[in-house]
Amino acid sequence: MTSMVSGEQARRLEKAYGGKVMISEPMKKHTSFQIGGPADALVEPHDVEALRRVLQWAWSESLPVFVLGNGTNLLVADEGIRGIVVRVGPGLDGITFEGECVRAGTGVSLPALARECADHGLSGFEWAVGIPGSLGGALTMNAGAYSHTVGDVTREVRMVGLDGALSVKTGEEMQFAQRSSRLSHGDSIAYQALLALRPADPGSVRARMAEYMKDRKVKQPLHLPSAGCVFQNPSGRGAGRYIDAAGLKGLRVGGAEVSQVHANFIVNAGGATARDVLILMGVIRRTVYE
Ligand SMILES: Cc1cc2nc3c(=O)[nH]c(=O)nc-3n(C[C@H](O)[C@H](O)[C@H](O)COP(=O)(O)OP(=O)(O)OC[C@H]3O[C@@H](n4cnc5c(N)ncnc54)[C@H](O)[C@@H]3O)c2cc1C
Numbered sequence: 088m089t090s091m092v093s094g095e096q097a098r099r100l101e102k103a104y105g106g107k108v109m110i111s112e113p114m115k116k117h118t119s120f121q122i123g124g125p126a127d128a129l130v131e132p133h134d135v136e137a138l139r140r141v142l143q144w145a146w147s148e149s150l151p152v153f154v155l156g157n158g159t160n161l162l163v164a165d166e167g168i169r170g171i172v173v174r175v176g177p178g179l180d181g182i183t184f185e186g187e188c189v190r191a192g193t194g195v196s197l198p199a200l201a202r203e204c205a206d207h208g209l210s211g212f213e214w215a216v217g218i219p220g221s222l223g224g225a226l227t228m229n230a231g232a233y234s235h236t237v238g239d240v241t242r243e244v245r246m247v248g249l250d251g252a253l254s255v256k257t258g259e260e261m262q263f264a265q266r267s268s269r270l271s272h273g274d275s276i277a278y279q280a281l282l283a284l285r286p287a288d289p290g291s292v293r294a295r296m297a298e299y300m301k302d303r304k305v306k307q308p309l310h311l312p313s314a315g316c317v318f319q320n321p322s323g324r325g326a327g328r329y330i331d332a333a334g335l336k337g338l339r340v341g342g343a344e345v346s347q348v349h350a351n352f353i354v355n356a357g358g359a360t361a362r363d364v365l366i367l368m369g370v371i372r373r374t375v376y377e
Pocket of ligand 1: 119153160218219224226227230231232277314
């Protein structure tokens with residue numbers, strides 16, 4: 088597929104934001120599924136001002152922007168992504184503590200943030216220790232586990248609009264819902280959040296995190312590339328139970344397979360394409376529905 092970003096534009100972008108531009112970057116290197124064709128251009132802004140410069144530049148060139156966190160909740164097309172992929176990660180991952188609150192850059196990974204909170208004797212985020220995403224991805228998806236969600240503890244989110252304008256939203260204004268928030272619209276990039284936690288004994292917080300990790304190791308196929316659970320749970324029963332009851336564990340299309348360990352996970356059992364995953368999802372949907 089033809090790139091929307093010319094070599095000359097990439098050079099201008101490097102100058103405009105003061106960082107490297109990766110051209111035709113394989114997205115399979117940036118997703119936990121290890122699937123995805125090339126991004127026309129991928130950048131990793133080192134601070135908020137660099138992030139704004141990237142967005143303002145892309146806006147002025149009328150180029151589409153896609154935000155990437157840790158790539159653990161994404162199925163990127165085999166054709167890749169046209170325009171500019173902006174990775175929010177290292178450089179935007181600072182953590183500071185303000186009393187019983189933690190202020191964190193959205194590029195921080197959830198396990199790292201959960202451990203820091205435990206070390207500071209704060210409870211309320213230990214459920215996130217086994218989720219491999221970034222805080223930015225979690226705020227977008229309203230990630231959650233063990234009856235907790237990131238929306239429960241979010242007091243404030245700082246973000247940049249695609250035109251580079253800065254704004255601050257309260258937890259309420261974030262419109263957290265079942266695996267979505269106002270960031271799901273894709274028109275803003277979160278760069279920092281303030282989470283309100285509560286004091287606790289670090290030892291007991293760490294013990295709970297160890298329990299959660301133990302539980303995940305038993306119930307999830309952590310040895311194979313995946314993007315976590317595929318289907319949302321219908322009320323009252325896990326989607327995995329329906330898929331299991333339909334006898335679909337182990338079903339394979341190309342390199343994509345319904346996990347033998349957890350039926351709501353599709354794993355990349357070797358060389359899977361996005362097309363394989365989409366076909367397999369269609370088969371699962373049809374079979375469970377029938
Ligand atoms: C083994 C495994 C277990 C998992 N377990 C859980 C679980 O228990 N609970 C759960 O909820 N999820 C789980 N997930 C899914 C995933 O880790 C979470 O949804 C995570 O929060 C996604 O974060 P990410 O940084 O990887 O986001 P990405 O996959 O990079 O992006 C997801 C979406 O967020 C957007 N986005 C990312 N960063 C930003 C930002 N800074 N500003 C604006 N938009 C942004 C992207 O554009 C995209 O639309 C699991 C995944 C795996 C692989």
